[in-house]
Amino acid sequence: MNHSDVIKYWFSKKSREHWFFSTPEIDNEIKQRYEQLWTRAASGELKGWQDSPQGCLALIIVLDQFPLNMFRGKAKSFQTEEMAVKVALKAIKKGYNEILNNDELLFLFMPLMHSENLEHQNMQVKLFEKYDFNDEYSKHHRDIVKRFGRFPHRNEILGRMSTMEELDYLLSDNAFKG
Secondary structure (H helix, E strand, C coil): CCCCHHHHHHHHHHHCCCCCCHHHHHHHHHHHHHHHHHHHHHCCCCCHHHHCCHHHHHHHHHHHHHHHCCCCCCCHHHHCCCHHHHHHHHHHHCCCCCCCCHHHHHCCCCCCCHHHCHHHHHHHHHHHHHHCCCHHHHHHHHHHHHHHHHCCCHHHHCCCCCCCHHHHHCCCCCCCCC
């Protein structure tokens, strides 16, 4: 399997319908098709994919998006998030964001939105504004990290203790549940 296979799958009509509204069936399909590839990526075997815009994008999808499907509700879903952030930052530094189309850019920037690092959050907000994306979710993610230093909805999954302020937030109508 190569990076073109990942791109073809992720940007297919079927996958697009489930980008932000997955189902257990889609999660299982991704796990069956891509868990071995994710394991290889997690161990660093796919670093060579970073030599092209499409390769970086595919690696980000494998490291950032697929684990959210494959390991939904488990700490493992965030295991390769930092690796995805590093790939995204490298791709931006190389100017790949000037080459990819808008749908592709959305996922190139997504690891920065998923990061619990405020610097990454501020960067993704600027990028969403620069490329004229709907920045409502972008700013909402940034504001959560700015307020709490992390995403409170991950606390239980990651075995972290929630503060009273985080618990109040999680019970509010504005809470982001992931």
